[in-house]
Amino acid sequence: FFCFPCFFLKTITRYFNKCVVHLESKFLCFFHFRIVMTNFFIFIEQSINVITNVVGNIFNISRTIDVPLGSGNNTVQFNFTLNGDELNGSEQIQEVAPINLTFCQSSPQDVEYLNFSFKNETTSEEDINASIVSSSWQYFLGTGEINRTLSYSNSTEALNYAFCFSPSNQTVTTSLDLDYTNSISQQRKFNPSPLTLTNTTTQQTLFLLPTADGIFVTFQVVDPAEQVISGVNSNVTKDGDIISSGTTDDAGLITYFLDPDTSYVFSFSKTGLTGVTTTLVPTQTSFTIIMGVVTTINQFDTTIGIDYTITPNNLTLVNGTDVNFSLDLVSTFNTLEEFGFVLSNSTGTIFNSTSSTTGTGGLLSQILNTGNNTDITMEVFWTITGNQTNVTRIWLVFNLENEGFSVLTFFNDLSIYLTS
Structure with missing residues (x-):
C-alpha cells in the first residue's frame, strides 16, 4: 500500500x-x-x-x-x-x-413554534379564556437521549398561550403533559404523542366544558383475564378534534369530564397490545375497556380420538368363577405408544396385567378366577407421547349361597337397566 x-x-x-x-x-x-x-x-x-x-x-x-x-x-x-x-x-x-423552549418573550425567544387557544365544547364553540395549571415539557433536537426540560404554569386566564424556540431555524421534538382550566369549567389534560415543531407555528385548540354541562366518566383498561393495564395512552376526540388525553394510572384508570349527550371517539393504545377505538355517548359514569389477545394455553389432550369398551358389562361378579376381562381400545387421532390393563383387588394385590404397543389399539383380554375376593379392579391405561391416561373399573364380588333377594340381585338388576 x-x-x-x-x-x-x-x-x-x-x-x-x-x-x-x-x-x-x-x-x-x-x-x-x-x-x-x-x-x-x-x-x-x-x-x-x-x-x-x-x-x-x-x-x-x-x-x-x-x-x-x-x-x-x-x-x-x-x-x-x-x-x-x-x-x-x-x-x-x-x-x-444552547437551545431554549419558553413562553414567548423578547428576542431571541420571539419565534412562535406552538400556540394554544381555547374554545368551549358547546354547540357554538366560542373562544374562551383559560389558564395553564401546570405543564411539563421534555424537548430535544437529536435522538432524545439528551434533552432539556421546561415546567410552566400561569394562573392568568387568557385567550391563548404561545411558546417560542431558539435557534429558530431548527426542528424540535417535545413530549408534553399540560393541565388547563377556567373558572366555569372542569380541568382537563392535554397529553399528546411527541410533537414535532418548527418555526411554522403549530396551532393547537384546547376544549373546555362548563361544569354544569358534564359528568365525570372513568374508564378502566383490563386484559382478557381482567388484570388492570397501566400506562395505556388514551384520548377522546369529537369531530376530529382532541377533547382530552392522558395515560391510565396504576389501577388502569383514566377519568374524563364529558358531555353525557354527545358522541365521542375513545382511543386506547399501548406498545405490544392491540389498540382499541370505540365510539359512544357517555351516559354512565364508568366503562371497562378490554385490551390484548386472549392467551390460550394448549394442553395435550390424550382422550381425543380414543374409544374403548370394557367387559364384563355387569357391575357384580360371583365368587369362585372364571371371568373373561377384556379391553377393546381404538385410537383414531394419536398414535399409541402403549395401552393395557392391570387386574387387582382393593387390598392392592395384583393378579395379572396385559399390554400392547400397537399404535392404533386393539383387543386385550385375561381370564381370572374371582376366588374369595370381594371386589376386582381393572386399571386401564394408554400412553401417547409420554403422557399416560388412566381409567378405573370396579366389580363387586358376591357369594351365591347368600344371594336371595340380596345386594347381588339389586346390582344385577341395576346393571341390566344401565346396559339396556
Whole structure:
C-alpha cells in the first residue's frame, strides 16, 4: 500500500464549526487520498454513519452524535486507522450554542413554534379564556437521549398561550403533559404523542366544558383475564378534534369530564397490545375497556380420538368363577405408544396385567378366577407421547349361597337397566 501523498485539506468545514446543543450534527471530515493501489481498507474505532466516495479518491466520512448539554467551545478531532497506520485529523474548535423552549418573550425567544387557544365544547364553540395549571415539557433536537426540560404554569386566564424556540431555524421534538382550566369549567389534560415543531407555528385548540354541562366518566383498561393495564395512552376526540388525553394510572384508570349527550371517539393504545377505538355517548359514569389477545394455553389432550369398551358389562361378579376381562381400545387421532390393563383387588394385590404397543389399539383380554375376593379392579391405561391416561373399573364380588333377594340381585338388576 502506498499513499502518495496522504493529507487532510480541511478536517471540518466552516458550517460545522458551529452547532446547536442536541442537534444530530454530522461532523464531516473531508479526506483527500491519492491512492496508487486500487484496494484499501478504512477501519474506524467509533461507530460512523456514512463513508461516501465524493469523486475519485476523495471520501467524506461522517459520524452523527448528540451534543451534550452546555454551551461554549469544544474540541473536535477525527482519528482513524488506514491499513494499520493511525492518522489524526487536525483539532478544530466547535462552538456550541444552547437551545431554549419558553413562553414567548423578547428576542431571541420571539419565534412562535406552538400556540394554544381555547374554545368551549358547546354547540357554538366560542373562544374562551383559560389558564395553564401546570405543564411539563421534555424537548430535544437529536435522538432524545439528551434533552432539556421546561415546567410552566400561569394562573392568568387568557385567550391563548404561545411558546417560542431558539435557534429558530431548527426542528424540535417535545413530549408534553399540560393541565388547563377556567373558572366555569372542569380541568382537563392535554397529553399528546411527541410533537414535532418548527418555526411554522403549530396551532393547537384546547376544549373546555362548563361544569354544569358534564359528568365525570372513568374508564378502566383490563386484559382478557381482567388484570388492570397501566400506562395505556388514551384520548377522546369529537369531530376530529382532541377533547382530552392522558395515560391510565396504576389501577388502569383514566377519568374524563364529558358531555353525557354527545358522541365521542375513545382511543386506547399501548406498545405490544392491540389498540382499541370505540365510539359512544357517555351516559354512565364508568366503562371497562378490554385490551390484548386472549392467551390460550394448549394442553395435550390424550382422550381425543380414543374409544374403548370394557367387559364384563355387569357391575357384580360371583365368587369362585372364571371371568373373561377384556379391553377393546381404538385410537383414531394419536398414535399409541402403549395401552393395557392391570387386574387387582382393593387390598392392592395384583393378579395379572396385559399390554400392547400397537399404535392404533386393539383387543386385550385375561381370564381370572374371582376366588374369595370381594371386589376386582381393572386399571386401564394408554400412553401417547409420554403422557399416560388412566381409567378405573370396579366389580363387586358376591357369594351365591347368600344371594336371595340380596345386594347381588339389586346390582344385577341395576346393571341390566344401565346396559339396556
